Structures are given as structure tokens and as C-alpha cells.
Amino acid sequence: MTEPRTEPDVRKGLAGVVADTTAISKVDPETNSLLYRGYPVQDLAASQPFEAVAHLLWHGELPTGAELAELERLERSLRPMDDRTRRAIDDVPLEAHPMDVLRTAVSQLGGLDDTLGRPDGVLDPELNQGRAVYLFAQLPGIVAYSQRRRHGLEPVAPRDDLDYARNFLWQTFGEVPDDAVVDAFRVSLVLYAEHSFNASTFTARVIASTLSDVYSAVTGAIGALKGPLHGGANEAVMHAFAEIGTADRAEAWLDEALAAKRKVMGFGHRVYRHGDSRVPSMKAALDALVAHYDRPDLADLYAALESAFVERKGIYPNLDYPAGPAYHLMGFDTPTFTPLFVAARVTGWTAHVAEQQAANSLIRPLSQYVGPERREVPPQ
Numbered sequence: 001m002t003e004p005r006t007e008p009d010v011r012k013g014l015a016g017v018v019a020d021t022t023a024i025s026k027v028d029p030e031t032n033s034l035l036y037r038g039y040p041v042q043d044l045a046a047s048q049p050f051e052a053v054a055h056l057l058w059h060g061e062l063p064t065g066a067e068l069a070e071l072e073r074l075e076r077s078l079r080p081m082d083d084r085t086r087r088a089i090d091d092v093p094l095e096a097h098p099m100d101v102l103r104t105a106v107s108q109l110g111g112l113d114d115t116l117g118r119p120d121g122v123l124d125p126e127l128n129q130g131r132a133v134y135l136f137a138q139l140p141g142i143v144a145y146s147q148r149r150r151h152g153l154e155p156v157a158p159r160d161d162l163d164y165a166r167n168f169l170w171q172t173f174g175e176v177p178d179d180a181v182v183d184a185f186r187v188s189l190v191l192y193a194e195h196s197f198n199a200s201t202f203t204a205r206v207i208a209s210t211l212s213d214v215y216s217a218v219t220g221a222i223g224a225l226k227g228p229l230h231g232g233a234n235e236a237v238m239h240a241f242a243e244i245g246t247a248d249r250a251e252a253w254l255d256e257a258l259a260a261k262r263k264v265m266g267f268g269h270r271v272y273r274h275g276d277s278r279v280p281s282m283k284a285a286l287d288a289l290v291a292h293y294d295r296p297d298l299a300d301l302y303a304a305l306e307s308a309f310v311e312r313k314g315i316y317p318n319l320d321y322p323a324g325p326a327y328h329l330m331g332f333d334t335p336t337f338t339p340l341f342v343a344a345r346v347t348g349w350t351a352h353v354a355e356q357q358a359a360n361s362l363i364r365p366l367s368q369y370v371g372p373e374r375r376e377v378p379p380q
């Protein structure tokens, strides 16, 4: 007698599946906390330059003064854009989404890296760490130019007398804003940098697990981040705010959205059930911007939609909810919001590519087949 076949346990969306170990960050829904290499993210956001957080994610420790100075020197030296990258960007239609521009540009950077062709050039950890810093240094110029060209503006050359956050704003707007704005921007970058096995990071790890190169992993991760269930939500929040208009209309708008079974972007999370650990820090940064730009109307709309949503669904905002309006106040146009997330998250993605390849196992789950049983091909 043959044993009855037991069906494998299908975990749709891999919900609740622990796919591997990681030493990079810990998302703890029980304590509603997020640690980068052991440090609470809100403490890093309160005090650390983004360059120091990047070093922490890559190397496991905060940098010494000398290490930070060396990373700053290297990052600043790697900022200028190659003409061939600019041409690749210019070939993308102006109407295309800036995430498409970014995906193309990162792919181009991979094509331009001739060290990939060396023996073991794809997997060499030292070369890959250099590529991580290169991507980190290049992305602000690419994101900034992508916004500027859509507004008919020329690129702005990077300045090596400015830190990462200030130079990013300089290259986007051609001026460095007040410290209050710079600081809110820096906080957003720290908070967006890393979040364990989220969809885009997992994508990067899947690609890295085939022993493909880091540019391919980052290009794929950009594609995963673009969707509105993931990074695209920060843009969708601003579209919703634009549709709603004023705080007094938030409840009616929400009721209509929920009646139509539309998801409200910027709320909910696969892992956190009682609120996203990063929201308090980002909300404080948003409050500072609201005060700086004197926009209490935006704060009112934010609060009205949040309280109506929490009251109706018992689901809390995620990081994209305060980040969207914060980027709007800083002057970024809405399609640039998710590219800003990319620029920050490239630090986490590249740390995960290194971690994956240091102890690799091809990521290849099973599926349960539910199509037709075996059948004969009809004769011709």
C-alpha cells in the first residue's frame, strides 16, 4: 500500500517564514523596535551622520573618527557622474517614472564596471565593498538629476565640501537649505536605510544567491521597491493628500476608499502589528518641517487621516506615512520620493548582498502544483 501523500504547507507571501539568519538588523514586533547591528534606530537617527550609519551596516560597528573621515573622503571622491551614465539617463523618456531612470542608471553602472570581468571579479568581497560605496556615492547625483531634468533643469555638480545629506540637497535644488531641513532629511535616510528581509532586500538576496553581481541585485531590488505595497507607498501618501485637500474632508475620503476596498497607502505592515518603530522619529522630523515652513494645514490633514484610519481599521501608519509629506515640504516632487528611499536603502541592500554571499545557499523555494493532472498531448 502506498502512503497517502501529505500536501506541503503553503505559506502565501512567505508570511511568517524565517528564510535565513541575519546580523544586520532586528525588527521586533513584540517590543516595536528596530536595531541596526544592535543599536536602536531612533538613537542612531538622533545623533549619527548618514555616512556613519552606512559604515555600521556594512562593517558591523560604528566608525572611529579616522574610519569616518576615510569613508567621507572616498564617498566625496566618487560622486561625479560619468558622461555615459548621464547619456543613459537622458535616453529614458521624460515621462518615465524616476524609479525607471534609477533602475536604468544602476544597470548602466554595472555595465561600466570592468572589474566585474576579472577572475572572481563578481564575488570578491573587497571589490564589492568598493562597489557599495560607489553606488552610495553615485545615487544622490542620479536621483537629483532625474528630478531636475523633468523640470527642464541642468544637473548640478557635486560639492566635496559638503556632507552626504547636504550635497544631496545641493545637487537637487542648487542650494543648501537650513539646518532644520537638512536634519529632517538626514533622519529620513537613517530610518530608511535597513529593515531586515523586506521585499526589496529579499529580492537583492535572491539575486545575490545565484552568485550574480551586486549591480544586478540592486537593480532588481529597485524594481521590487517601486511597487505601492512597498516603497512606492510614500508617493501614494502624497497623492492621497492631494486628492483629499483639507483635513475636514479626510473622513469622507477614507470612507469612500474603504467602501471601494481600496488600500490606503502608508498604513499597515507585514511585521509590525502595533505601529512602525520608525514612525515617532520621522513624525518628529515632519513636525520640525511643518514648523519651519509654517504649514499647520498639512499637519492637520496628517492627523485627521491617521485618526480616522486607526479608528476604523485599528491599523497604524508605517514609515512612508510621515516620510511622504516630509519630502514634499523639503521640495522634492512626488515621483522622487521612492528614489530617495532607494538612495538610503542601497546601504542595507549592499550589506545584505555581502552577508548572503559570505555564507551562500541558493534561494529556491518549492511550490505546490495545482494545475491539470498529467495528460496526453492530442495527436496532430
Ligand SMILES: CC(=O)SCCNC(=O)CCNC(=O)[C@H](O)C(C)(C)COP(=O)(O)OP(=O)(O)OC[C@H]1O[C@@H](n2cnc3c(N)ncnc32)[C@H](O)[C@@H]1OP(=O)(O)O
Pocket: 013, 228, 229, 230, 231, 233, 262, 263, 264, 265, 266, 267, 268, 269, 270, 271, 313, 315, 318, 319, 320
Ligand atoms: C516602508 C514600507 O515598505 S512599509 C509598507 C508600505 N506599504 C503600504 O503602506 C501599502 C498599504 N499597506 C498594505 O497594503 C499592507 O498593510 C501591507 C502590504 C504593507 C502588509 O500587508 P499584509 O501583512 O500582507 O496584510 P494584508 O494586506 O493581508 O492586510 C490584512 C488586512 O488588513 C487590511 N489592510 C492592511 N493594510 C491596509 C491598508 N493600508 N488599507 C486598507 N486595508 C488594509 C487588508 O485589507 C486586510 O483586510 P482583510 O483581512 O479584511 O482582507
Ligand SMILES: O=C([O-])CC(=O)C(=O)O
Pocket: 192, 194, 195, 197, 198, 199, 230, 269, 270, 271, 318
Ligand atoms: O519590512 C518591510 O516589509 C517593509 C519596510 O518597512 C521596509 O522595507 O522598510
